[in-house]
Amino acid sequence: xxxxxxxxxxxxxxxxxxxxxxxxxxxxxxxxxxxxxxxxxxxxxxxxxxxxxxxxxxxxxxxxxxxxxxxxxxxxxxxxxxxxxxxxxxxxxxxxxxxxxxxxxxxxxxxxxxxxxxxxxxxxxxxxxxxxxxxxxxxxxxxxxxxxxxxxxxxxxxxxxxxxxxxxxxxxxxxxxxxxxxxxxxxxxxxxxxxxxxxxxxxxxxxxxxxxxxxxxxxxxxxxxxxxxxxxxxxxxxxxxxxxxxxxxxxxxxxxxxxxxxxxxxxxxxxxxxxxx
Amino acid sequence: xxxxxxxxxxxxxxxxxxxxxxxxxxxxxxxxxxxxxxxxxxxxxxxxxxxxxxxxxxxxxxxxxxxxxxxxxxxxxxxxxxxxxxxxxxxxxxxxxxxxxxxxxxxxxxxxxxxxxxxxxxxxxxxxxxxxxxxxxxxxxxxxxxxxxxxxxxxxxxxxxxxxxxxxxxxxxxxxxxxxxxxxxxxxxxxxxxxxxxxxxxxxxxxxxxxxxxxxxxxxxxxxxxxxxxxxxxxxxxxxxxxxxxxxxxxxxxxxxxxxxxxxxxxxxxxxxxxxxxxxxx
Numbered sequence: 001x002x003x004x005x006x007x008x009x010x011x012x013x014x015x016x017x018x019x020x021x022x023x024x025x026x027x028x029x030x031x032x033x034x035x036x037x038x039x040x041x042x043x044x045x046x047x048x049x050x051x052x053x054x055x056x057x058x059x060x061x062x063x064x065x066x067x068x069x070x071x072x073x074x075x076x077x078x079x080x081x082x083x084x085x086x087x088x089x090x091x092x093x094x095x096x097x098x099x100x101x102x103x104x105x106x107x108x109x110x111x112x113x114x115x116x117x118x119x120x121x122x123x124x125x126x127x128x129x130x131x132x133x134x135x136x137x138x139x140x141x142x143x144x145x146x147x148x149x150x151x152x153x154x155x156x157x158x159x160x161x162x163x164x165x166x167x168x169x170x171x172x173x174x175x176x177x178x179x180x181x182x183x184x185x186x187x188x189x190x191x192x193x194x195x196x197x198x199x200x201x202x203x204x205x206x207x208x209x210x211x212x213x214x215x216x217x218x219x220x221x222x223x224x225x226x227x228x229x230x231x232x233x234x235x236x237x238x239x240x241x242x243x244x245x246x247x248x249x250x251x252x253x254x255x256x257x258x259x260x261x262x263x264x265x266x267x268x269x270x271x272x273x274x275x276x277x
Numbered sequence: 278x279x280x281x282x283x284x285x286x287x288x289x290x291x292x293x294x295x296x297x298x299x300x301x302x303x304x305x306x307x308x309x310x311x312x313x314x315x316x317x318x319x320x321x322x323x324x325x326x327x328x329x330x331x332x333x334x335x336x337x338x339x340x341x342x343x344x345x346x347x348x349x350x351x352x353x354x355x356x357x358x359x360x361x362x363x364x365x366x367x368x369x370x371x372x373x374x375x376x377x378x379x380x381x382x383x384x385x386x387x388x389x390x391x392x393x394x395x396x397x398x399x400x401x402x403x404x405x406x407x408x409x410x411x412x413x414x415x416x417x418x419x420x421x422x423x424x425x426x427x428x429x430x431x432x433x434x435x436x437x438x439x440x441x442x443x444x445x446x447x448x449x450x451x452x453x454x455x456x457x458x459x460x461x462x463x464x465x466x467x468x469x470x471x472x473x474x475x476x477x478x479x480x481x482x483x484x485x486x487x488x489x490x491x492x493x494x495x496x497x498x499x500x501x502x503x504x505x506x507x508x509x510x511x512x513x514x515x516x517x518x519x520x521x522x523x524x525x526x527x528x529x530x531x532x533x534x535x536x537x538x539x540x541x542x543x544x545x546x547x548x549x550x551x552x553x554x555x556x557x558x559x
């Protein structure tokens with residue numbers, strides 16, 4: 001409780017500081033009439049929203065409401081799933097990700113992703129895991145050239161101090177929370193503009209969760225973060241704007257404070273007050 | 278008080294009978310292997326000496342001589358077969374596990390399973406028809422080709438199975454990093470499946486090292502050692518077959534020694550496989 005209160009106060013002071021500073025907020029991502037299917041089953045229904053740069057956008061909603069599918073559409077990962085199909089537009093700085101001439105591989109380098117379960121590459125060392133996004137897209141790379149990136153990414157992911165003496169050990173030797181931060185470091189290493197997080201804390205204990213949340217607040221200075229979460233408190237703690245999804249539709253999307261204090265839609269209110277979900 | 282109905286005794290005894298029968302089956306498995314190994318060891322080891330390993334065969338009537346050329350021949354054929362089968366088998370495995378649409382993959386899988394079940398003598402006849410006849414000569418090459426046909430489905434299926442064991446989340450994580458599909462397969466999935474793939478390759482090698490039937494139509498056997506890939510070549514299983522059927526006591530003994538050596542090679546490969554896959558578990 002104390003932790004939470006401190007964190008909350010910390011977060012508020014920070015968001016005030018951000019609000020006071022003349023930050024240039026722009027719409028980095030514009031989603032227009034996006035629908036997504038698995039085979040014949042519609043998971044996302046005609047969704048439209050804009051994502052602000054250098055901020056944290058949370059997507060909340062009950063299980064199966066399509067929120068994971070939705071963010072998988074934002075870096076063209078949905079089409080990797082069996083039967084995955086997408087209609088509509090997603091504009092990244094005005095350019096449609098789903099245009100015919102766009103290479104999904106290129107998109108995924110600009111829009112990174114962290115998954116629910118820490119997906120460390122089991123055969124690789126900690127170092128190689130962080131470097132993988134770079135080394136596996138070049139034909140050839142020297143370890144020396146990667147050293148800087150690996151160190152910088154691990155520092156940004158607040159993991160450097162814990163692993164700097166065992167970079168050659170297997171990534172699988174880390175704890176769950178460390179593995180998830182390793183995945184974040186790995187995503188940061190390729191210098192994306194946007195980082196998507198699909199319930200990044202749902203498999204972690206409260207302490208690790210706290211660390212990841214602090215990390216999110218830290219990296220939003222440089223990156224745009226979109227997080228899907230089951231956890232409404234988490235959305236309230238870290239995000240600047242919150243979207244509430246239900247049955248594939250975006251019910252409400254507004255600054256986080258408004259969504260949690262004066263929701264406009266009855267269904268949002270019912271959900272955040274715990275009447276269902 | 279526990280009441281034991283009339284059915285209790287019947288259930289108890291049928292359970293015991295099952296235990297005994299399955300135990301007998303398991304015991305027979307071990308016994309048969311032990312008998313084969315023991316018999317071959319008993320008959321073969323007395324003739325297995327340095328000469329046997331290092332000397333070429335001698336004509337009938339002359340004492341001594343060994344199977345150097347046939348041992349070398351077996352290694353050449355195994356290498357030749359592997360050189361053809363590994364690229365094809367591994368790529369087919371990658372297709373099955375990574376790229377194939379479900380219907381295409383199941384068609385290829387079905388074909389591979391059928392191919393694995395084709396009797397090896399039929400494979401030999403096939404190699405005879407498509408290579409030996411047109412080339413006008415029995416040859417090491419045609420034998421390697423026949424062995425490769427036997428090896429391909431084994432390698433493809435084991436490679437597929439091992440790659441399937443790599444969790445999908447790992448693949449997705451690689452793709453989400455903007456790693457192209459082929460690099461994700463080569464750099465992440467295959468390393469993750471490597472011990473399984475190596476195990477499959479070794480078992481396939483052990484299998485073809487002992488194949489005899491396809492060699493009768495292709496390698497033929499040679500009394501002059503290695504003469505070139507387009508010429509007949511000797512091999513251990515062939516020599517066992519020939520010497521064991523011969524009327525000469527000396528040759529029959531050599532056949533036993535060769536059988537023993539072949540068993541040792543296959544057993545050795547199996548033990549290495551065990552060690553490799555145990556390292557994976559750790």
